[in-house]
Amino acid sequence: xxxxxxxDAKAFLFSLPALVPLLLFWFIPLGYVIYLSFMEWDFMxxxxxxxxxxxxxxxxxxxxxxxxxxxxxxxxxxxxxPIIVIGLLLALLLQRRMKGNAVIQTLLxxxxxxxxxxxxxxxxxxxxxxxxxxxxxxxxxxxAPVRWLEDPGWALIAIxxxxxxxxAGWSMIFYMVAIRNVPPDLLQAAELDGAxxxxxxxxxxxxxxSPTTFFLIIVQMIQAIQAYDQINVLxxxxxxxxxxxxxxxxxxxxFTSYQIGEASxxxxxxxxxxxxxxxxxxLVARKTVHYH
Amino acid sequence: xxxKQSLSVIRQLLLAILSVAVAFPFFWMISSAxxxxxxxxxxxxxxxxxEPLWHNFREAWDAAPFAQYMFNSVFVASAIVILQIFNxxxxxxxLTHMKFRLSKALTAIILLGYMIPATATYLPxxxxxxxxxxxxxxxxxxxxxxxxxxxIFLIRQAFLQVSHELIEAGxxxxxxxLRILWTxxxxxxxxxxxxxxxxxxIEQYNNYFWPMLITTDPKLQLVSAGLRSFxxxxxxxxxxxxxxxxxxAMTIAPLLxxxxxxxxxxxxxxxxxxxxxxx
Numbered sequence: 267x268x269x270x271x272x273x274d275a276k277a278f279l280f281s282l283p284a285l286v287p288l289l290l291f292w293f294i295p296l297g298y299v300i301y302l303s304f305m306e307w308d309f310m311x312x313x314x315x316x317x318x319x320x321x322x323x324x325x326x327x328x329x330x331x332x333x334x335x336x337x338x339x340x341x342x343x344x345x346x347x348p349i350i351v352i353g354l355l356l357a358l359l360l361q362r363r364m365k366g367n368a369v370i371q372t373l374l375x376x377x378x379x380x381x382x383x384x385x386x387x388x389x390x391x392x393x394x395x396x397x398x399x400x401x402x403x404x405x406x407x408x409x410a411p412v413r414w415l416e417d418p419g420w421a422l423i424a425i426x427x428x429x430x431x432x433x434a435g436w437s438m439i440f441y442m443v444a445i446r447n448v449p450p451d452l453l454q455a456a457e458l459d460g461a462x463x464x465x466x467x468x469x470x471x472x473x474x475x476s477p478t479t480f481f482l483i484i485v486q487m488i489q490a491i492q493a494y495d496q497i498n499v500l501x502x503x504x505x506x507x508x509x510x511x512x513x514x515x516x517x518x519x520x521f522t523s524y525q526i527g528e529a530s531x532x533x534x535x536x537x538x539x540x541x542x543x544x545x546x547x548x549l550v551a552r553k554t555v556h557y558h
Numbered sequence: 559x560x561x562k563q564s565l566s567v568i569r570q571l572l573l574a575i576l577s578v579a580v581a582f583p584f585f586w587m588i589s590s591a592x593x594x595x596x597x598x599x600x601x602x603x604x605x606x607x608x609e610p611l612w613h614n615f616r617e618a619w620d621a622a623p624f625a626q627y628m629f630n631s632v633f634v635a636s637a638i639v640i641l642q643i644f645n646x647x648x649x650x651x652x653l654t655h656m657k658f659r660l661s662k663a664l665t666a667i668i669l670l671g672y673m674i675p676a677t678a679t680y681l682p683x684x685x686x687x688x689x690x691x692x693x694x695x696x697x698x699x700x701x702x703x704x705x706x707x708x709x710i711f712l713i714r715q716a717f718l719q720v721s722h723e724l725i726e727a728g729x730x731x732x733x734x735x736l737r738i739l740w741t742x743x744x745x746x747x748x749x750x751x752x753x754x755x756x757x758x759x760i761e762q763y764n765n766y767f768w769p770m771l772i773t774t775d776p777k778l779q780l781v782s783a784g785l786r787s788f789x790x791x792x793x794x795x796x797x798x799x800x801x802x803x804x805x806x807a808m809t810i811a812p813l814l815x816x817x818x819x820x821x822x823x824x825x826x827x828x829x830x831x832x833x834x835x836x837x
Contacts, residue, residue, distance in 0.1 A: 299682040
């Protein structure tokens, strides 16, 4: 047997334990969902009917789809931007090593490790309209109480607060590592040139940590598109569809109304959206991110 | 310099307030768990109950099969960790240290997998699992999560740092690839494996959406789904807030303890996962 062929065979065997499940639960589903998006099917019927582009046409004529798209975009921007900005601010505040900072860091990071379902239940209690902590805080601030989870104008904000609370500490840790890796001599040189704190931040630190910002934007964006647990516990997409994201619409049309074809077209939209976002951020990154 | 000093005091004070605010929901959960049904609806609420009812925890634990849920979560998460360590190590070794045709293409395909949101494929994956007869089984819960693109990249990144001479030296000594991988490479890169194990365990213990879809048998529910059923079913919703808070606390506690014990590794993971995606 040819030596390089033998080597190929061995490498193939080594890849198999990962490749088989990857194929079964990752790549085949991807092909399958494309196929299903051209079919009409309700789960029960043994026959799937080919309907061409009908499912796509129906989706793009469905006002629910545009509502879900708008809410997904709002959810993305409303979670990604605060998570990154708050994470950066916390990391800057924690920059100087002080006694007690280790404890502070632990507290700020702890929400990230906890199960979203459990903490969302706790937040449901906090959002309780009569006696909940959230309205108590509003009361202290002299504001009128809010029906957090029942008012379509507030429900998305309530979910965003939980999402940001859970993830801000995570981005803080990334920024802390990135800030620690900024070469001190660069900062000293800037200081000798008379740059104050803000100028050093603006012209030295921020450009040098831009790869981290870029990474966090992509990861959080994809996380936001996939958010499910907190929406499921807090609002189930309501009230009046005000928290129904694309993913939630996908889940409802697949597993509660059994419209497999329509659901598949939503899945494809989500996948294409993620690929587009990734491609876009790579293009932007090439122009603006400084790798060193 | 008094200005600088007072700035520093303000900064520490701000940090202290912020961290207490972030952790407050956890405190509030415990405090609410210890109240009576009457006290929890009192206005203004008491910060800490006059008489903490510690037996609420016992009562909540007995009100639903939480021991079963906990076991399911720990068992499924541990099995997934072991499988992922095994298959990520094998594949990463093949990609980095066994020069073979298609290794570049394979890497590219896996990188593409990184960009695809897993939740979008839940419907077709569900149908496939159904075809395989794996719905409603531990096997389904474990096998459908037994590979992770993130884990593969994490380990690949670690293996890239290992000098190829080490492998060649092993081959000269007549060691097989399997031996080189498990007795030389894995011990050197064990910190990456620790990160993989921890992150995967936390993720899978907390996992909710996918396990909920593929299991209808309450005996197979993971802890998040079990807690959620306790929350909505059985008249618990809105009526028994102290018990619901106690149950939530019991679900969260193991993870907070795990986190406090392994904080260094988890924070170390940040370095590695930022690196893993630069690929």
